[in-house]
Amino acid sequence: MSLEESIEMTVKSCGVELYDITTAKENDKNIYRIYITSKDGVSLDKCAEVSRLISPILDVEEPMSGNYNLEVSSPGIERKLKKLSHFKASVGEKVKVKDIATEVYKGELLTADDEKIVIKTEFGDETISYDSILSAATFFEW
Template identity: 50%
Template sequence: MTNLSELLAQCGVGLYDAETVNENSRTIYRIYIVKDGGVSLDDCENVSRLLSPIYDVEPPVLGDYVLEVSSPGLERALKDARHFKQSIGELVSVKFINENGENDGIKGTLVAANDGEITVGNDDLSLVIPYDKIKKAKTYIEW
């Protein structure tokens, strides 16, 4: 089968993430797409229309499932270096294990991200956090 990223490029969008979740006794295969200028409903529809016949022949998961295509949203999970690099300058909430082995957290601006660590800063401090210490991270919006 053709690579998912290559298929999405045919629709003019990029792959942010894909996940399989179970909600209300249903299996959902969810694809998050991104595009400069934002993702429209038409973009989601075009991707779904492209993938549906392919997945009818080669399903992405075992058993019955529902395909969902959407944008990752303004408040989105950050799971890998690519996500962090794309989010530099945005507000983030990071839960991590500190140098004492304890659970900790910080909210602030994602100042930097490379292949090994991120830097998050706020009015009080600036922290460098290795990826292997991050338990959960997401962008957030102050309303």
């Protein structure tokens, strides 16, 4: 079983879903970030619970060389969309997508199937295949 699979099982045992795992370097500190989601939202207590349960796993299988900080949080209101499951879970939300031709599409994510997404933009519906997406994220209009 991979480290990610172990983390995912632990996260699910807490009643939430694993959204993403990222690594970063901020102020000369390595950070191992685990993002979790739930239909009911994610509380600070839930993040602490997941962190307590994952910490021993990371003591055995170090995810990064050297010292690092573990952070567990929600991906937030504006989150990156990387996986098929991210797109499918975001149908109905506002998204911004950049494709390989560096065109940017903004609008409501109407559909997400296994091959493509459809975004309702101010110019009409745009169909974009996953293999042509450079980056994508949800966004919130204030």
